[in-house]
Ligand SMILES: [Zn+2]
């Protein structure tokens with residue numbers, strides 16, 4: 460892909476709010492919204508800068524709501540059950556998160572609970588709070604920018620999908636120790652993981668920032 | 677589809693060349709010297725001068741925590757007939773010995789290959805950012821993106837331990853307890869994620885631009 464033929468402009472000619480700098484290599488561009496479904500890519504390092512999708516906001520909200528309902532529902536149903544030598548046990552996601560009971564291991568319980576429950580839930584709440592007014596063409600709610608920034612900062616620490624793979628590994632590990640069955644929460648959680656993965660692909664953060672820019676809060 | 681390049685006298689510009697400072701979170705640019713992004717509120721720094729120090733500090737902490745994570749048991753399994761303690765690698769060997777090669781591979785990749793690969797990749801990126809490197813900067817930027825994306829997947833083994841210790845509590849028939857390695861392994865993953873987050877990938881490109889100031893593609 461050659462960019463030599465593209466028209467160029469000097470920084471003095473462009474308004475500062477129309478500029479965009481690649482977060483990975485600092486190359487400066489005049490931001491132009493690509494067609495829906497298209498992408499604007501940094502020509503130096505190939506980082507995707509802008510990637511708007513058709514009806515992205517509405518799809519995001521629908522998916523995010525579903526994620527929230529699934530996380531809450533998954534908390535209250537048994538997740539996995541086990542049977543060996545006539546003795547059975549079933550565990551919920553909350554049990555798994557609080558399984559490190561003794562002494563300093565309690566720290567690990569907090570960590571697991573945060574990574575698979577609190578952070579994913581908080582992110583869905585924050586994203587809904589920011590996106591619902593944007594999609595309905597209403598002014599942003601108070602502190603919407605702070606909320607969106609927090610949702611982006613938390614992204615690497617939401618690990619629901621990693622936990623789901625962990626479940627699959629755990630099942631195989633105890634296969635010769637006991638018989639394991641899936642509870643309803645397990646299937647909810649599997650659906651949730653797929654939704655989380657789709658969801659993250661929908662959100663063009665630059666487009667959201669652009670729409671928040673017009674607001675005063 | 678690419679945004680319009682910004683150039684002055686035929687030379688492509690970075691935000692810094694144009695006397696601007698870019699926000700790494702939302703890609704907005706501001707006049708040099710501004711301390712906070714007016715759009716998303718992130719702390720602004722044209723180049724994070726202490727970036728590499730932070731990278732190395734978290735890196736060292738991550739490596740130190742990774743050593744006991746491999747020496748101490750991750751899981752303690754009690755059954756009617758036996759008491760076994762498995763380290764990360766011991767657990768994978770045990771799985772392979774039982775014929776579960778796929779899952780053994782997942783554990784080895786998530787708990788050994790990814791963490792060690794990340795240590796090496798971050799060290800390589802940090803050294804290359806200071807001294808330059810013969811590897812093209814675009815390749816190194818992609819390497820950084822992979823390191824950022826993949827870090828959280830190392831948590832699989834911690835989640836497996838959490839699930840097993842809450843599920844397998846069948847009085848005398850079988851019970852599983854977490855070992856001290858679960859704790860140090862989780863700490864190692866967190867430190868390495870923070871190390872990668874502290875890295876400012878624009879440093880990769882600065883070193884290249886210093887060496888070849890006329891380079892235009
Ligand atoms: Zn770039």
Ligand SMILES: [Zn+2]
Pocket residue numbers: 699700701702703704713714715716717718
């Ligand atoms: Zn910003």
Ligand SMILES: [Zn+2]
Pocket residue numbers: 770773774
């Ligand atoms: Zn065996």
